[in-house]
Amino acid sequence: xxxxxxxxxxxxxxxxxxxxxxxxxxxxxxxxxxxxxxxxxxxxxxxxxxxxxxxxxxxxxxxxxxxxxxxxxxxxxxxxxxxxxxxxxxxxxxxxxxxxxxxxxxxxxxxxxxxxxxxxxxxxxxxxxxxxxxxxxxxxxxxxxxxxxxxxxxxxxxxxxxxxxxxxxxxxxxxxxxxxxxxxxxxxxxxxxxxxxxxxxxxxxxxxxxxxxxxxxxxxxxxxx
Numbered sequence: 001x002x003x004x005x006x007x008x009x010x011x012x013x014x015x016x017x018x019x020x021x022x023x024x025x026x027x028x029x030x031x032x033x034x035x036x037x038x039x040x041x042x043x044x045x046x047x048x049x050x051x052x053x054x055x056x057x058x059x060x061x062x063x064x065x066x067x068x069x070x071x072x073x074x075x076x077x078x079x080x081x082x083x084x085x086x087x088x089x090x091x092x093x094x095x096x097x098x099x100x101x102x103x104x105x106x107x108x109x110x111x112x113x114x115x116x117x118x119x120x121x122x123x124x125x126x127x128x129x130x131x132x133x134x135x136x137x138x139x140x141x142x143x144x145x146x147x148x149x150x151x152x153x154x155x156x157x158x159x160x161x162x163x164x165x166x167x168x169x170x171x172x173x174x175x176x177x178x179x180x181x182x183x184x185x186x187x188x189x190x191x192x193x194x195x196x197x198x199x200x201x202x203x204x205x206x207x208x209x210x211x212x213x214x215x216x217x218x219x220x221x222x223x224x225x
Contacts, residue, residue: 007051008039015068022068042075047148054078083139083149086132100197109152111135116198188213
């Protein structure tokens with residue numbers, strides 16, 4: 001008996017012990033062996049933590065509701081606690097836009113990348129709607145595949161490049177303070193820094209910042225016409 005068969009046996013035995021005749025009624029004509037076969041298939045999609053979470057929930061809910069939970073419902077319990085909801089993911093994104101040290105999951109980061117421009121443009125309601133739609137779609141597909149939630153980690157080369165770009169922006173800001181930029185130019189520098197932190201190149205960030213502040217793109221300050 002392999003680990004998946006063992007877990008299926010544990011689940012079925014627990015359901016029998018907790019629910020008795022309710023469990024037998026829920027089998028709907030299937031033999032005990034067939035039920036265990038279905039349960040074994042479900043176990044192949046669950047991690048150790050997910051299985052333990054489902055069993056803990058099963059014992060917690062024992063005797064509630066007057067019915068025996070199905071194997072499909074058990075799987076839902078296993079999967080539910082291991083993923084952020086769309087609301088939880090959006091809350092993390094809001095924190096991330098303020099503080100880049102906030103950790104995101106791979107699904108959250110992907111959904112965030114799809115709406116980052118709307119966020120920087122100030123269209124938070126539109127960004128939130130699109131983010132949740134993208135996230136829920138990705139979440140459903142991941143859960144159907146039996147995948148586990150993973151933390152996002154930026155590729156090393158990108159992380160190094162962002163550090164270098166951040167350093168360049170810091171140097172530009174120091175220079176700007178020395179030469180005395182006007183309020184418009186200072187605002188552009190601040191926006192450029194923010195866009196770079198969100199993953200854009202310095203040039204793209206600078207151009208986008210100019211569009212946000214001026215509505216047009218001008219030559220860099222001091223450039224010869």
